[in-house]
Every structure is written in C-alpha cells, then in structure tokens.
Amino acid sequence: MMSDEMMEDGGPVKKFLYMNRKAPYGTVYALESLEVVLIGAAFEQDVSLVFADDGLYQIAKGQDTAGIEMKNFSPTYRALEMYDVEQLYVEKESLEARGLTAEDFVVEVEVKTAEEIRDLMEEQDVVLSF
Amino acid sequence: MLLHTVNKSPFEKNALDSCLRMAKAGSSILLIEDGVYAATNNTSVSEKVKGVMGDITVYALEEDVKARGMQDKVMDGIKLVDYAGFVDLVAESDNVSAWL
Numbered sequence: 001m002m003s004d005e006m007m008e009d010g011g012p013v014k015k016f017l018y019m020n021r022k023a024p025y026g027t028v029y030a031l032e033s034l035e036v037v038l039i040g041a042a043f044e045q046d047v048s049l050v051f052a053d054d055g056l057y058q059i060a061k062g063q064d065t066a067g068i069e070m071k072n073f074s075p076t077y078r079a080l081e082m083y084d085v086e087q088l089y090v091e092k093e094s095l096e097a098r099g100l101t102a103e104d105f106v107v108e109v110e111v112k113t114a115e116e117i118r119d120l121m122e123e124q125d126v127v128l129s130f
Numbered sequence: 131m132l133l134h135t136v137n138k139s140p141f142e143k144n145a146l147d148s149c150l151r152m153a154k155a156g157s158s159i160l161l162i163e164d165g166v167y168a169a170t171n172n173t174s175v176s177e178k179v180k181g182v183m184g185d186i187t188v189y190a191l192e193e194d195v196k197a198r199g200m201q202d203k204v205m206d207g208i209k210l211v212d213y214a215g216f217v218d219l220v221a222e223s224d225n226v227s228a229w230l
Contacts, residue, residue: 022142023139023142023164023167023198024198025163025164025194025197025198026137026138026139026163026164053141053142054139054141054142054164054167057167057198057199060198060199060200061199062196062199062200062201062202063196063197063198063199064196064197064199064201065196065197066196067192067193067194067196067197067212067213068193068194068197070197072197074199097141097173097174098141098167098170098173098174099170099171099172099173099176099203
C-alpha cells in the first residue's frame with residue numbers, strides 16, 4: 001500500500017503485535033513465540049509484544065532451569081532491544097492477579113490496562129497469539 | 131494418606147480448584163511444573179491455598195519453582211521439596227492422585 005511506511009530496501013513495514021499468554025516451561029508456546037518474534041524483528045517490521053495472563057511469567061526475573069534440565073530462554077528477551085523491539089507491554093490486570101510488579105521482569109515493560117491493550121490491538125496490521 | 135499432585139497453572143486451568151475441593155484433611159498436595167505458581171505470594175489464589183494449609187500439607191517442587199524464577203515469592207507455610215523429596219512423598223503415600 002502507498003500509505004505504508006517503507007523499509008530501507010523499499011519493502012512495506014507492517015505493525016505486528018505478538019500476544020503472549022502462556023507460562024514459559026510447561027508448554028512450548030512461549031519459546032515458539034520468541035522465535036517468531038525474532039524472525040519478524042529481523043525483517044525490520046514494527047513489532048510490539050504484549051504479555052498477558054501467564055505470559056507474564058516468561059519474563060520473570062531469576063529463572064534458573066538447571067534443576068529441570070531445560071534451556072533458560074529468558075535472557076533472550078533482553079536481546080530484543082538490539083533488534084529494535086522496544087514496545088513491550090504487560091497487562092495490568094494479569095500483573096495484579098499474580099502479585100507481580102513491573103520490577104519483577106528481566107526487561108523494561110510498560111504496564112497497560114486491558115482497555116489500552118484492546119486499542120493497541122485495533123491499530124495493528126497483524127496480531128499473532130501464542 | 132493420599133498425595134495430590136497439581137501440574138497446571140491455577141490461572142489457566144481449574145485443576146487446583148478441583149484438587150482443593152476434593153482433597154481430604156490429612157492428605158498432601160505437591161505443586162509441580164506450572165502448578166508451582168499457586169505457591170506464590172499475593173496472587174488471586176493465594177488465600178484459597180492458605181485456607182487449606184491447616185488441614186493439608188502443601189509442598190512445591192523446588193526445581194520447578196527455581197526454573198520459573200519464583201523462589202523469592204513462595205508463601206510461608208509451603209514446604210519446598212527436591213526430586214528426592216518428591217520420591218519420598220510418593221513412597222510414604224498410599225496413593226497418588228494427579229490433577230492434570
């Protein structure tokens with residue numbers, strides 16, 4: 001579309017929002033989402049991440065997976081900044097239900113209400129939910 | 131004595147609710163995998179878990195707690211056990227009920 005912002009090589013830039021709702025190790029959703037996010041970011045798209053429900057636990061500080069013999073992928077979220085993925089949002093209602101605060105995360109996040117996230121979702125070209 | 135295990139997040143599935151409703155006084159509950167989030171402070175289910183603690187001993191698997199970064203948030207009164215402790219609990223119990 002003519003109105004789309006263009007990438008340096010002339011391709012269109014679309015707004016992608018990734019909705020992360022699953023805890024990190026009980027299922028494979030969180031890790032799969034992270035991989036897809038990194039791919040989207042590598043293609044220089046306009047990427048936002050929302051962490052809601054148990055998705056908040058993906059970015060919890062202090063994860064030590066040595067005892068369960070799984071890869072701790074939480075440090076990878078800190079690498080998102082290098083891909084210019086800087087729009088990270090946490091849903092306020094999910095945060096409060098879990099007794100967590102914005103200081104409990106490995107990355108800087110902006111806390112948004114469900115209502116604000118609803119508006120954010122409306123602005124997107126693509127919403128991918130994991 | 132029955133040992134109940136719960137491996138689902140209390141915010142995503144009702145396994146913990148059903149377990150709390152049907153576990154008898156004198157039995158034990160062991161929270162494992164995503165079930166360990168039920169062991170943490172100041173959540174929407176904390177009071178429910180605290181409510182059974184006088185009658186039921188609630189354990190959480192330490193390896194799963196640490197993997198999820200929840201080691202500083204475990205509620206008072208919840209006993210952490212390691213894998214060897216898990217084995218002991220199973221061996222001591224007459225039966226195990228896994229709430230999936």
